[in-house]
Amino acid sequence: MEPESVLQTHDLYKYILDTTVYPSEPEPLKELRVVSATHPNSFMGTGPDAGRMIQMLLKIANAKKTIEVGVFTGYSLLLTALTIPDDGKIVAIDMDRKAYEIGLPVIQKAGVEHKIDFIESKALSALDKMLDNPDNEGSFDFAFVDANKDGYLSYHERIVKLLKVNGIVAYDNTLCRGSVAQPESCIFDFFNLAREDTATINFFKATRAxxxxxxxxxxxxxxxxxxMLPLSDGLTICRRLY
Structure with missing residues (x-):
């Protein structure tokens, strides 16, 4: 849950967290961050510094109705639920309910589960189903996407339709550990890949591409x-113009 930023040294990133994030991090978020750190894929969690930016965006937008594509253990989901009004709603989409249930007890203890509509589904089918209802078009204030990177473009096409004009969507991991600025051949260095691990190599090639x-x-x-901001692994913020 504490990935080193691609553009920062470990010490500088720790300084940013220690001085601008952790001192005011709500106790439920801290608890969920600690719980999530024990997961073997803890790197999939939203960086706390990116989370702080998301929190500010939610407040600036006065967001009440939001979408989250990619939930994992729910750090950004809990952050959103704590930030939006008590009658706000989050449509949270993820194929892995088991990971979501790791953080669910913390969400329940924080008293915000009633704001969450968790949908166990592939993102595209869930977003398309939402668009089948014309009332959903142009009705969401905010969206956050942290799912499979080769699907971002398809998700974007749906989310733009679901957002209100002036609505905001944030995409995580858009710097892909810095590999986006280098030739594809450099993925071995960026992701510490073994050259004989073909499946993993192909996965990261598809992710970077x-x-x-x-x-x-x-x-x-x-x-x-x-x-595009160099927070954690890159956070891109978009505002719908029309």
Whole structure:
């Protein structure tokens, strides 16, 4: 749950967390962060510094109705639930309910489970089902996406339709450990890959390629304005223009 930023040394990243994040981190978030750190895939969690930015965006947007694509153990989900009003709602989509249930007791103890509509599903089918209801189009204030990176472009097409004009969507891991700025051959160094592990190599190639394509597409999308921030593994923020 505490990935080192791709553009920062470990000491500098720790300084940022210790001075600007942890001192005011709500106790339920701290508890969930500690619980999630024991998961073998803890690196999949949202970085606390990125979480702080998401919290600020939710408050600035006065968000009440949100979408989360990719939940894992629920750090960003709990953060959102703690931030939006008591009658706010989060549509949370993930294929892995087991990971979600790791954080669920903390969410329940925090008294915010009633704000969450968890959908165990592939993201595309869930988003398409939401769009089948015309009342959902243009009705969401905020979305956060932290799922399979080769699917980001497809998710973006659906989420833009679901967001209100001036609604905000944030995408995590858009720097892909810095590999987006280097040739594909450099993935061995960025991801510490064994050259004989073909399956893992192919996975990270697809991940990097998906993010590279996605970043280019966002930059050319006239429906949004965007900003890419070097928080954790890269956080891209988009506002729907029309």
């Amino acid at each position: 998906g993010i590279v394509e996605f970043n280019k597409s966002l930059a050319a999308d006239p429906r949004i304005e965007m900003c």
